[in-house]
Amino acid sequence: MKYFNKTPLPGRVSAEQRLNSFNPSEYKRTRNFIKGNVSKLSPYVTHGILSLAEVYDSLTTKYNLRSDHKFINELMWRQFFHHVWTKKGENIFSSLAEEPVPKSFYRSELPGDITRAKTGLAVIDQTIKGLYESGYIHNHARMWLAAYIVHFRKVYWKVGADWMYSLLVDGDLASNHLSWQWVAGTSRSSIYIFNAENVNKYGPEEFCVRGTSLDKSYSELSDLAYSQKIIRNELIKEEELIPFEPPQIESYPPIDLPDIRNANLDNFFLIHPWNIGFSDETSSGMRKVGIIFEEFHKKWPWSTIKWDFVLKSMEEACDDIFICRDASQIGKCLSTYNQHLEEIPRFPFDRVNMVFEKKIGVEPQQYCHSFSKYWRKIEKTIT
Numbered sequence: 001m002k003y004f005n006k007t008p009l010p011g012r013v014s015a016e017q018r019l020n021s022f023n024p025s026e027y028k029r030t031r032n033f034i035k036g037n038v039s040k041l042s043p044y045v046t047h048g049i050l051s052l053a054e055v056y057d058s059l060t061t062k063y064n065l066r067s068d069h070k071f072i073n074e075l076m077w078r079q080f081f082h083h084v085w086t087k088k089g090e091n092i093f094s095s096l097a098e099e100p101v102p103k104s105f106y107r108s109e110l111p112g113d114i115t116r117a118k119t120g121l122a123v124i125d126q127t128i129k130g131l132y133e134s135g136y137i138h139n140h141a142r143m144w145l146a147a148y149i150v151h152f153r154k155v156y157w158k159v160g161a162d163w164m165y166s167l168l169v170d171g172d173l174a175s176n177h178l179s180w181q182w183v184a185g186t187s188r189s190s191i192y193i194f195n196a197e198n199v200n201k202y203g204p205e206e207f208c209v210r211g212t213s214l215d216k217s218y219s220e221l222s223d224l225a226y227s228q229k230i231i232r233n234e235l236i237k238e239e240e241l242i243p244f245e246p247p248q249i250e251s252y253p254p255i256d257l258p259d260i261r262n263a264n265l266d267n268f269f270l271i272h273p274w275n276i277g278f279s280d281e282t283s284s285g286m287r288k289v290g291i292i293f294e295e296f297h298k299k300w301p302w303s304t305i306k307w308d309f310v311l312k313s314m315e316e317a318c319d320d321i322f323i324c325r326d327a328s329q330i331g332k333c334l335s336t337y338n339q340h341l342e343e344i345p346r347f348p349f350d351r352v353n354m355v356f357e358k359k360i361g362v363e364p365q366q367y368c369h370s371f372s373k374y375w376r377k378i379e380k381t382i383t
């Protein structure tokens with residue numbers, strides 16, 4: 001059987017259907033298995049079609065979950081990564097701690113056999129093909145792919161993180177780049193690696209890498225990770241790779257949008273790609289104006305699948321959608337705050353009246369560098 005994921009359906013109705021059909025009772029036992037019962041809610045959460053607090057409220061009420069339930073714990077990882085981004089800002093895009101091997105050992109671009117899904121290692125090639133086809137990867141497979149790229153092929157983590165971010169429909173700068181740092185060992189004192197046995201236990205049959213260079217003990221692979229050595233592609237040499245077009249990554253939306261400069265807007269509610277589903281009493285009755293910020297995407301381009309998901313979801317939620325080439329042109333309006341807005345040059349925070357999204361528990365004021373510290377502080381405030 002071919003391994004594949006489906007592209008998530010856009011819009012609030014699809015988000016609610018997914019939320020209502022997810023039962024977390026088997027989550028803890030099965031979540032590490034590629035075919036386990038995970039929620040696939042991440043694209044909706046990333047783009048604010050569902051808020052994290054809404055997912056939390058809905059599932060805790062329906063299933064009477066306690067704050068120490070594994071699913072809640074995973075929601076909190078997302079909130080933690082945003083806590084780190086808020087406190088550390090742009091620093092999350094550089095190593096937060098020293099790399100496990102000198103930085104000069106790492107390549108600064110992805111080898112062609114990886115972008116072509118031709119490494120000869122089924123777990124890696126199937127995962128990349130799945131990412132290209134659907135824009136989604138299971139958490140465990142993200143860890144395998146990131147560990148392979150960083151530790152076994154010695155590509156600098158940020159290179160892999162930028163690539164994966166642009167292709168994931170749920171691509172979120174904090175969750176993605178900080179997860180890569182977690183795997184790379186540049187935000188903590190250890191690294192994440194895996195071997196063929198681990199893939200055999202948690203992956204489907206078609207991921208099997210028994211008898212390959214990954215079929216080694218953890219201690220052998222750890223020695224490799226902490227050395228200058230790499231795992232070579234035993235099947236194909238770089239020069240033998242057939243030409244291949246990976247999915248298009250676009251800095252511009254694939255449809256023509258009117259320019260906000262020519263719009264006559266006053267006192268509107270600004271919908272951006274990270275608050276698409278937001279509504280409350282203050283915004284009800286206001287004109288909902290979707291805005292795509294061109295300058296964000298010059299730095300952070302998206303795959304066609306991600307563009308399609310975001311634009312269709314915005315079409316459903318907004319009265320109009322515009323492209324904005326210079327964020328300083330935005331007039332007085334109301335919106336919801338999201339840290340991604342900080343990546344938009346000249347975003348007029350002084351003119352945009354921000355509503356802040358409800359968090360799960362009370363955010364610690366002090367910076368928590370580890371999830372366990374964050375969790376210890378916030379757990380007692382979760383009701």
Ligand SMILES: Cc1cc2nc3c(=O)[nH]c(=O)nc-3n(C[C@H](O)[C@H](O)[C@H](O)COP(=O)(O)OP(=O)(O)OC[C@H]3O[C@@H](n4cnc5c(N)ncnc54)[C@H](O)[C@@H]3O)c2cc1C
Nearest residue numbers: 038039040041042074075078139142170171172175176179
């Ligand atoms: C290398 C790497 C890159 C990642 N990039 C992203 C990314 O760009 N965007 C993203 O949302 N998540 C990212 N994650 C975290 C995690 O893989 C996804 O959130 C999860 O796989 C999404 O699937 P799901 O909704 O079925 O998750 P579920 O297991 O059902 O979890 C429910 C929700 O909890 C949150 N969550 C779960 N696990 C994590 C986690 N480890 N870290 C942060 N939040 C979590 C997500 O919002 C998710 O939707 C990354 C993880 C790794 C290892």
